[in-house]
Amino acid sequence: MVQAARWLRLPPEHPFNLAALPYGSYTAASHANVCRVGVAVGDHVLDLTTATSRLLPARAHLFQSGSLDDFLAAGDLAWAQVRDSLTSWLSDDQYRPAIEDLLVPAAAVRLRLPFTVADFVDFYTSENHAANAGRMFRPGAAPLPANWKHLPVGYHGRAGSVVVSGTAVRRPCGQSRPPGADVPTFGPSTRLDFEAELGFVVGAHSELGEPVPVSRFAEHVFGVCLVNDWSARDIQSFETVPLGPFLGKSFGTTISSWVLPLAALEHARLRPPSADARLQGYLTETANWGLDIDLEIRLNGSVISRPPYATMYWSPAQMLAHLTVNGAAVRTGDLYASGTVSGPEPGQRGSLLELGWNGTEPVSLPDGTSRSWLQDGDEVTITATAPGPDGVRIGLGSAAGTILPAVREVPAGRS
């Protein structure tokens, strides 16, 4: 592993060490209207917009807007060159004069949504999660849907509801049907949940009508972020037949502030379980894009679950191949997520639905309270780390959000 320059005082055990170098978008307190692209370096943020204008002028235009959009679109050669340059600047003492004034304490910046989300797709690729849902909702039947081992099941979500970590999320209102009732009632969701997921951020677009094979995953996908796909189980349950989840999901989806490039995950790659299955040729996983990433979920500060991403059945390269096999194109800023990450053990489940087994086994918290579903004021924080070079671990940052009470007044049709 490349050593950080000594003047940085960056210990290799810091989750944002030199093997991580995730990208984000921020405004500094001193210039609240100026958005910049930043790179997390320990407890600091490097102003990459200014750094490239000084040290890498040929690429500086990619960072002028302050969002990652132009950099994402630039493709894998640009991604590699910028990462190589960053590594040099932060390891070689000669660059200290050029960048030292560009390191801002992370506590002094406000992180923004790092890129403009184009289409948002959510998959359902954890076998444990899908089987848990089957056991709860279809007892006696096969736990997995008939298609589940043949293709990565997924659906489109609402791109306009994706918010950055730290944004409060309002409890949604909607229609749900209480058990045994004939007709639905309307009101604030009483079964509010989180789903801990990994998200994949598309950089380079593809063409409409041209499928993207598994082997070209890393040419199109730039990196990963953490995702909390907030879910109102009561609203979702009433609406979901026949066209799938809609308002039970579309009120808010939280992503982490930092996008970690795939290049940082070389040491986390592994063979996913589906690589040993007989699959249609377009889904054959040849490049081992399973990922050994450990997630951690905190509820009001207490760890309630540690989902292992390594157990996910389908890899993100397979998800991309499936998403495009019908000719659908991907665009810069497309976000697709893994679905809830749940391991085989009870303490590895990625949603309250599973941790509390649909309300029958509430989760106990250290303050003496327990939760079947989220309460107003609850804060959910998802973090993750992955193995890096030489035994260090690297961080993916966090996706955090707090539940606001529902709106009191529900607008009637009459004005």
Next chain:
Amino acid sequence: MVQAARWLRLPPEHPFNLAALPYGSYTAASHANVCRVGVAVGDHVLDLTTATSRLLPARAHLFQSGSLDDFLAAGDLAWAQVRDSLTSWLSDDQYRPAIEDLLVPAAAVRLRLPFTVADFVDFYTSENHAANAGRMFRPGAAPLPANWKHLPVGYHGRAGSVVVSGTAVRRPCGQSRPPGADVPTFGPSTRLDFEAELGFVVGAHSELGEPVPVSRFAEHVFGVCLVNDWSARDIQSFETVPLGPFLGKSFGTTISSWVLPLAALEHARLRPPSADARLQGYLTETANWGLDIDLEIRLNGSVISRPPYATMYWSPAQMLAHLTVNGAAVRTGDLYASGTVSGPEPGQRGSLLELGWNGTEPVSLPDGTSRSWLQDGDEVTITATAPGPDGVRIGLGSAAGTILPAVREVPAGRS
């Protein structure tokens, strides 16, 4: 009705008469790289980008990009002012010198996607269509899903696959399971279909967390377009449980080149069937946004159906209220569609699935052939008209597309 200036030679029976005035985006053959906003005036297109710079400079910036995006975002006062100005320019002889050179023959321009699609939602608001699907796929059960009369069922589609009328659509490949088979096969869809729909284009955005009531529909929605939601029934059938349609729909969605503003539809408004039902308060339809629009579907030039939009159960104002009641925001460029428009009569059905009753009653064409599903080379054209003032009818243009053969080579995972 305001009379067109005589020099325009625009008969009032032309579908693009002065009561229509739909907006689009185009490039002229002479300046293929310059995108302009245009208005359909009879068989001509008025260059609105240049016209506003000459005659309405305070609004000219809204049309500089050549797409409708900035105009959509500007809100209802701007929409009304521009429409009023257009009506004056085209009816009062004094404007002839200022605009005559800006009228280009429609045959000489290339129409583009009129706006940048943000989120795409597709509803399922035809009672006849939903009941037909129920009768075909769940014989013996209630034709409508349990939630159908309580809320407008909908789901998110793929915004990045929306293309403008005239774009060829490639037959998708995917997995499907033949009747009686245990495992799926992979290949080109053999049950390719169209769905004739009406689409609603959002102009002014709303705020995350703040529902939009039925009464504020016309402040947010700018206008309507025609939609063909191409569907691969075999792919859709295998993938759809449990999360809804995905690749069976996401390969392509065609919209008309022209967006007709709501202001043109005042004479088409009617009370939708749901206005007489007992509904949750937020869905009460108070402003009669049902729409008396007659659709027509042609297959290779022959009319095969005439779906009446007036029969749709839920109004677009109710769809918008439902879409946002959980706090989801709408953004400029959001497109939401009605779902297949099917009337009560066999000749009024909006999909081949229904017209051919799931392949059991193929549709006969004048050339002696018949169709259960679309063949390569088939062209589907959806057109529509609505009542305007003084007995004239106004046109919505057309959404047309031709089926290209599937790609021959399916990419394998191995590179």
